[in-house]
Amino acid sequence: MTTVTGTGSAQPVAAPAPIRRVREVPVFRSRFGTLFNDDVVAPSGATGQYLRWQAHKEGAVVVPVGPAGYAFVTSYRYPIQAASLEFPRGSSEGGEGLAAAAARELREETGLVCASLRSLGIIHADTGILAAPIQVYVAEVDVASAGPAEPEAMESLTEPVWATPGELPGWLAEGRITCGITLAALALLQARYPTPADIRASGRS
Structure with missing residues (x-):
């Protein structure tokens, strides 16, 4: 057995x-x-x-963390015919590594620049049909150097939306975040770094 x-x-x-x-x-x-x-x-x-x-390509999702808390993008998702509050995500291109893909997706979808990046682990978005795992990263972002987002032609996104650690439980309770990948990434983040200060402290150790 x-x-x-x-x-x-x-x-x-x-x-x-x-x-x-x-x-x-x-x-x-x-x-x-x-x-x-x-x-x-x-x-x-x-x-x-x-x-x-x-x-065909491995996927990555990135949790952007800055002085104001956590950054989300509001993305229109065609399958559900509605807007969804999510963390930036995508897949690697060519011979690109997953960490590089995460930093690129962050920049393209939010305009935010990654100052540091670390892995949180993997998730399986839907074990009933999706075979490939998704790598989860947390990124400290340099808000001062942020530029305009550059989404792909078939993407529909808004400006980044920031949530403080104090606001986040209310957002979850209200059902503002329903994306399974984003919720799973949040769970991994909270298990290791309950607050943005914990992320910054670990970077100095």
């Missing part, structure tokens, strides 16, 4: 049996990735199909 042990727990937790891929079945491709509808076998012996989206 495969087991996984939770952090801080002496009791092993049984891992579920895997759903086995029998045949890889691509059904759609674009420059962003490939959609598969694979033939699979469940642990029960039942057979069926399972959708998964495999991005």
Whole structure:
């Protein structure tokens, strides 16, 4: 039996049996990735199909932190036909590394310049269909050197919106932030750096 042990727990937790891929079945491709509808076998012996989206490039999301708190962008998201308050994110281009991609996406979507960047870990945005992990970064930004945002032609964004650490719990309780990637990035940030002061202090250590 495969087991996984939770952090801080002496009791092993049984891992579920895997759903086995029998045949890889691509059904759609674009420059962003490939959609598969694979033939699979469940642990029960039942057979069926399972959708998964495999991005061609790795993704990154960046939490911008400055003197005023945390910066968000309001992005119009076509799938939900509504505006969404989010952290800047995107994928690498060419041979670009993920850290460089995070700094570039930050600059393009907000105009903010990254003064320091560190990794917070990875998240899986939707384990039911999305195969690729997303790397999470926190960036201290130099507000004084900020310039105009340069979004892509198919993006619709507003100026950065700042939330103080004191305001953030209210925003979450009010449902102002519903983007799963942004919420997960916030959870990783809060676990390691509860306040912007903690981020600055860790940079001096």
